[in-house]
Amino acid sequence: MNSRARLSVVVVTHARPHAPEYHAYSSVLVERAVRASERAGWIVDVIAAEDEGLDASLRRTVSSDALLVLGGEDIAPEFYGAARGYRAEGRHAERADEAQIALVQRAVRRGTPVLGVCRGHQIINVALGGTLLQDLGESSAHRRDAVPIERVMATHDVAVAAGSSLALTLGDVVSTQSAHHQAVDRLGAGLRVAATASDGLIEAIEHVDAPVVGVQWHPEDAGAPVGQLDALLTRLVLQVAVAA
Template identity: 75%
Template sequence: MSSAARLSVVIVTRERPYAPEYHAYSSLLVGRAVAAATRAGWQVDVVAAQDEGRHETLRRTDDSGALVILGGEDIAPEFYGAARGYRGEGAHAERADEAQIALVHRAVRRGTPLLGVCRGHQIIDVALGGTLLQDLGEGSTHRHDDVPIERVMSDHAVHVDARSRLFEGLGAVAQTRSAHHQAVDRLGDGLVVAARASDGLIEGIEHVTAPVLGVQWHPEDPGAPRGQLAALLGTLAVPVALAA
């Protein structure tokens, strides 16, 4: 298998017996991401970071031409210097946190193209020393609370920086589907804002030199605009640096 054509899709886990409805929906999103990447010509390998652990996750992805880190559980607060006990806190997956953070470090060091989606977007920030807003509070427009999992997604626009890599594929305003109760707060080293929601929340980030970027929303959701996921997968190439 050619490493140039191999894409590793890195998820949290293959099993969530404690949350079967959430896991079923998460698996649907993973399947859609894999199908889109396959249509784009990638040879796709799915790696479950919590199940594999840091060493095996790094080994499994060592010769990948590009990486996608998808959504999942909240990142454990210890990784960004915060405390537990916040509103909306659920199960954590510390082995996945550690493994995915290590993937970001290596991608930046090597210049491996990496796209982070939702949790993956936040992992990029935390890996590079950034912090998170731990909960957006009741009434947030970024997700629907207390509804069946298939209705959790919220539709809203994001405004894309014209200098960013996202701009070419998405344009100045992108319609998005999101389901997050946390958000990037302080940016990690080497990161700049590529997109914001109307309320000012950071929705897209990019590294200024490495081909690493993240989006807070879910382009792989069935209700996402047609072609949006393909456009984002198309960013997995060497970037033009975005000025801070």
């Protein structure tokens, strides 16, 4: 890869004083993603969208070769035409929502490669006009509730759509680590389903024209299959090379 290729890793925030245990766990996931990206050859810049806001986030990523949008808080419902007050609703980060949505929209226009993870996957859908299922309920197999945060991940397989770029990257069936209570519902413009869970939930999406992919699970988690995140990052590398 070009030694100057730059990856912007876009997170929600650098600080959550209201939720120290969650923030500590989230920080571990971010650090694992950053280290894996550096091993893949990227120059990595971490952008905290809530802290930076819209204009600064756009400015700091204007010359980025690719974006990795990671997990975090629920997207505020007004960004996808829904109401607040749903089960398990937590604190929102509206400045991060606005900035990350704008980053994805610009990336699609420019053909900049994007990988969205968990919330980042949902941001891609919302940015392109899609909607979300607001809560999967207490019996969902997609996260473990009422456990310490370090045990929240649920393990399950997803079926990858034949002919998708994700199938070329990860194969037909993928073991995943997930911790989400929301999911993609109506697809945004230009998106198609790239993977589904056994209960029918959309687990991955990809754009039909732009080099944009979202996965609902956490390949950066320590319990994820070895090489899964590396394969996705290598795919980003190849997409940058094609776009150059």
